[in-house]
Every structure is written in structure tokens, then in C-alpha cells.
Amino acid sequence: MSVLIAIPARYASTRYPGKPLVGLRGAGGKSKSLIQRSWEAAISVNGVDQVVVATDDERIANAARAFGAEVAMTSTDCANGTERCAETLSNLGRDFDVIVNLQGDAPLTPAWFVEDLIAGLRENPDADVATPVLRTDGRALNGFLADRRAGRVGGTTAVFGTDNNALYFSKEVIPYTGQTFADTDETPVFHHVGVYAYRPDALRAYATWPAGPLENLEGLEQLRFLERGVPMLCVEVEARGRQFWELNNPEDVPRIExxxxDMGLD
Structure with a gap:
């Protein structure tokens, strides 16, 4: 299958303006911007035909071109990354079997998360949209709970049925467990990894629909599919010893660093 990875990035983030250009210092002491680290994660994925940074901001575009990325300029009207991916697909003027939205705030995304996601669509021809989920250990879950107690929105959690289709996504920690977990314990809570794979018709349709009430309440773009009755396949991925976290708030910078x-990532 032909695959495009688009990395949507905007400067005017409500929670963290200028986030894509924030520096993250690796284990070797070198600082690279969030958008560069996200791009490096994308180009490490096998079986991809094209990788582009999709942005409406010249500061991000110039920074991306400086480290060698291809840039697709989009309008300021895009409400979220999925809309930006849809516009990017249209602007590129060619079609792909799968478009992957690797959001520009996920620099710790291992290549196999995306490879497994693409394989999930390949193995499920009836699925039009897919996204990875990662079972949390106690350390990750306790981090979610600590963020919520502090009034911060951290990661997103997902619940799905026996057919692996999503039932719901939330910035609250779901399902409720009422249990205490040690850092190394396996838990029943799944971290939603902020990556999506779409077939082109589903992506184009998304851009024509208005946001629904659940999307507006949660601020989660993927809920537009669920509110329209479009199943979203949840593909469980394995950490393989890697830690994963998105950069949502300024407090996440030292956490990711x-x-x-810990992982020895430069």
C-alpha cells in the first residue's frame, strides 16, 4: 500500500503556544525542536512513500525546511490535525492508499507503533480509520491520575469492544478502576497513542462534517468519526521497553527529557 505520513503542526496552541519549536534535550545533551524529533520519528517508519510537515505557520515551516523536511502549507482554517491532513492530501495532488497522521507532539513514537497501525488497516479491509492503543503500566497510569488531580489534561485514554472498535476516547482516565497499581503492574487502562491512519475517502468525508458535541466537549478530533457512526479500529501496540508520552503542557518537557x-535516546 502507498503510505503518506503527514505531521500536522500549529504554532497557536491554546495550552502551549509555540510548542512545535520547543527544544527537547536528549540523552547525549543535544537539544532538538519537538517538530524535528517528531519528523525523525516519522522518517524511521518502514514502508512509507512520503513524509511531510503540514503547517500554517512560516516559523514552523522554516524550521522544518532547515532540518531537511518537506513542508506542505495549509490554511489557518483547519480546526485540528485531521482536517490539516485532509487539506494536505488535497494539496499534494496525488492519492495514497493510507494517510497517517503522526501528530507533531509525539516525539517518542516508536516506528513499530506506526508500522503495526498500517498493518492493522492492511489486515482489516473493512476498516476505514485506525489508531494505536497502548496498555498502561502503573507508572503511566499513576502519571495520568496525578495530572488530573493537579487539574492538568495529560494523555488520552481509550475503551474498545471485543471487535477492537473504539467505544470512546476521553481526557479523563477511563475506565474507572478504584485500584492502586505499582509502577510495573499491568493495568486495564489503555493510553491512546495520538496517531491515526485513514483511507482517503474517510479522510475526505471527515473534512466535510461539522464538529459534534462530544468532540467539542472533549477537544478530541477522533470523536467526530464515532459521532458519525464510523468505526475506528484500535490496534494494540507493545511498548517493548520504551516509555511513551506526548508533549501537551510545559510540564511535559522535563518528563519527556x-x-x-532513561532510554538513552539522543
Missing amino acids: AMMQ
Whole structure:
């Protein structure tokens, strides 16, 4: 299958303006911007035909071109990354079997998360949209709970049925467990990894629909598919010893840098 990875990135983030250009220091002491680290994660994925940074901001575009990325300029009207991916697909003027949205705030995304996601669509021809989910250990779950107690929105959690189709996504920690977990314990809570794979017709349709009430309440773009009755396949991925976290708030910078130190990632 032909595959495009688009990395949507905007400067005017409500929670963290200028986030794509924030520096993250790796284990070797070198600082690279969030958007560069996300691009490096994307180009490490096998079986991809094209990788582009999709942005409406010249500061991000110039920074991306400086480290060698291809840039697709989009309008300021895109409400979220999925809409930006849809516009990017249209602007590129060619079609792909699969378009992957690797959001520009996920620099710790291992290549196999995306490879397994693409394989999930390949193995499920009836699925039009797919996204990875990662079972949390106690350390990750306790981090989610600590963020919520502090009034911060951290990662997103997912629940899905026996057919692996999503039932719901939330910035609250779902399902409720009422249990205490040690850092190394396996838990029943799944971290939604902020990556999506779409077939082109589903992506184009998304851009024509208005946001629904659940999307507006949660601020989660993927809920537009569920509110329209479009199944979203949840593909469980394995950590393989890697820690994973997105950069949502300024407080996440030292957390991600500490993870890179622990994992020896430059």
C-alpha cells in the first residue's frame, strides 16, 4: 500500500503556544525542536512513500525546511490535525492508499507503533480509520491520575469492544478502576497513542462534517468519526521497553527529557 505520513503542526496552541519549536534535550545533551524529533520519528517508519510537515505557520515551516523536511502549507482554517491532513492530501495532488497522521507532539513514537497501525488497516479491509492503543503500566497510569488531580489534561485514554472498535476516547482516565497499581503492574487502562491512519475517502468525508458535541466537549478530533457512526479500529501496540508520552503542557518537557535520558535516546 502507498503510505503518506503527514505531521500536522500549529504554532497557536491554546495550552502551549509555540510548542512545535520547543527544544527537547536528549540523552547525549543535544537539544532538538519537538517538530524535528517528531519528523525523525516519522522518517524511521518502514514502508512509507512520503513524509511531510503540514503547517500554517512560516516559523514552523522554516524550521522544518532547515532540518531537511518537506513542508506542505495549509490554511489557518483547519480546526485540528485531521482536517490539516485532509487539506494536505488535497494539496499534494496525488492519492495514497493510507494517510497517517503522526501528530507533531509525539516525539517518542516508536516506528513499530506506526508500522503495526498500517498493518492493522492492511489486515482489516473493512476498516476505514485506525489508531494505536497502548496498555498502561502503573507508572503511566499513576502519571495520568496525578495530572488530573493537579487539574492538568495529560494523555488520552481509550475503551474498545471485543471487535477492537473504539467505544470512546476521553481526557479523563477511563475506565474507572478504584485500584492502586505499582509502577510495573499491568493495568486495564489503555493510553491512546495520538496517531491515526485513514483511507482517503474517510479522510475526505471527515473534512466535510461539522464538529459534534462530544468532540467539542472533549477537544478530541477522533470523536467526530464515532459521532458519525464510523468505526475506528484500535490496534494494540507493545511498548517493548520504551516509555511513551506526548508533549501537551510545559510540564511535559522535563518528563519527556527524563524519559529520553532513561532510554538513552539522543
